[in-house]
Amino acid sequence: MSDLVPKILIIFFEVLCSKIFCEIFGKVRYKGWINVVQLMVFEIIVFVAVSALSNLMSLKQIIMALIYAVSMLWHVKISTRKSLVLGVLYQAMLMSTDYLAYSIGRELSLLDEVQGKQYNLENVLVILLGKAILFLGIIIVRRKLGKKSVEVLCDTDWLKLLIFPIFTIVIISSMLTFFKYVESSEQIMLVFIGAFGMIGMNIVVFYLINDIVERETQLYEHKIFQLQVKSQSEMYRSISENFDRQKKKTHEYKNQINCMEHLLQRKEYLKLEEYVKTLYSKLDKELDAIDTNNIIVNAILNTKYQEADVNGIVVVLRVNDLSGVWIKDEDIVTILSNLLDNAIEACKKCNSGKRILKLKFVNEDGMIKIGVKNTFSNPIVYENGEIKSTKLVRAEDHGVGIKNIIEVIERYGGSYIIKEDNHEFYFSIIIPA
Structure with a gap:
């Protein structure tokens, strides 16, 4: 297996993780095919930067943080300052998870195997372990700080979602333990197909669940909107009915005043008193009490x-x-x-x-x-x-x-x-x- 293919796939996964990470903190600017274009453009930029700066570690970290900051600024609606902070934070997460994976590899007695070229076959498993840990960390951050739609999943469902990346970390760690017993190129190919396949399945499962969550959120918001419309319609109907009743009452009051005037002219005061009391009792019920x-x-x-x-x-x-x-x-x-x-x-x-x-x-x-x-x-x-x-x-x-x-x-x-x-x-x- 050439170093080029693992390198491209690993960088693609890093860029995809940066996309998922920045979406926690802002709304996506564009929908549809332009997101694929963004992904491909930054895949190429990161690939070139990593290749050109492989021997300049300090400068490489600065440049990579800036690249991720620009990509985040383009992808989501955030300020320039916030994108710079997120770019630095994401690069720090990359370095931390890579170091953690290297430490795990060393503890698993693979120190001799992980020395050498950055993307040689022995080292790829350690790097993939770091990316699996990175992905797990991003999911946890998304749960704690993510937008409201993630609340559609309860804690139990989120624990189920975390099982897959945790399982991936365990399997890749096991592969690292037994990698020294792998001898033939066919066995090596099988190990790497399995490792990259599990990383890819993490992404597929994440986006499947994310689509389900988005649809559930839309249904929930639609239901809330329907309830709001129903409540407001009932109130506006009530106001309209009250107004119609007031217009009818105005006409009735004219007739009632004419009747009282007629009783006064005939000096039928007892009947007038009874009539006024009747009207008064009705008026109490008809007038708004509040x-x-x-x-x-x-x-x-x-x-x-x-x-x-x-x-x-x-x-x-x-x-x-x-x-x-x-x-x-x-x-x-x-x-x-x-x-x-x-x-x-x-x-x-x-x-x-x-x-x-x-x-x-x-x-x-x-x-x-x-x-x-x-x-x-x-x-x-x-x-x-x-x-x-x-x-x-x-x-x-x-x-x-x-x-x-x-x-x-x-x-x-x-x-x-x-x-x-x-x-x-x-x-x-x-x-x-």
Whole structure:
């Protein structure tokens, strides 16, 4: 086997790892074929640089760090300073993993075998061991610092993903141990095909899982978007219906005033008094009971208050002037609609007399405080430490609704507490005003 083929494959793997590494810290600039062009261009540049600077170790490290910095700047949307830092960091990871692999080879009594040319047959296994360790390190960094889409995989799934690179490291280490017993060129070829094949399979498995994660993330985001659209549509429909009712009431009030005027003219004061009392009792029910000086909050609270009242739910409210709330309307809809929908559904399953919903929404002490407490009868279902449902609505909608609320809270730098006690469910939110 020529030194050229292993050299090209090893450099290709290094460039591919640098691509995976920089994608942890920024969004990819381009989609499609241009990524393949980038990969090929930097494969050639790195190959030339490594070949030309093989005898100038210190200069080689500086040049390679700069090359990787430029490649990262081209591939992902990051600043020049950040790309330089990442380029230096990646080159340091390369050196560290190569040194670790060399140390393992020396401990495995291969010191004599790994001396000589940089890419001779005896040394390639040690280099591949270093690349396998590098790949494992990048996966761990991606899990700790990666973008939100990686959260689709739970810890158990990530442990399963780590098994393959760990297994590769063990197998290549075993190959190093028994390499001195390999004699024929056919055996050598078989060993290297196996080693490079395992490295290649790591990349294939990684991208297969990454594609699955990306699709799951898109489905999850689409589901959240649908819930947001549904909640907002319901609120806008409620506002529109309220407006239509007000127009009808305006016409009714004109007729009622004419009727009262007619009773006055006829001096039928007792009938007039009864008529006014009847109108007053109806007016109490028709007028919005809650006014916070915030149109969106008013629409949500009054709609949910009426729904709770129809279902025999006692509602206890504490609100104040919310005209200065800086949370976007769509985010207010997301938080309040999901919280109150879940609370009302839970209360509806309770026995009469035990249907209680308490809501606090105040802007005080430099904080926006939202709290919802409701009674419930069905057991709460937890999955991976998160609330899945209370078996009251579709479990997937309930779980996504709560996650959606949490995402909004975190986006505004807020905090939250979720707890249950004595058949009462409590969700408290604090967001800086």
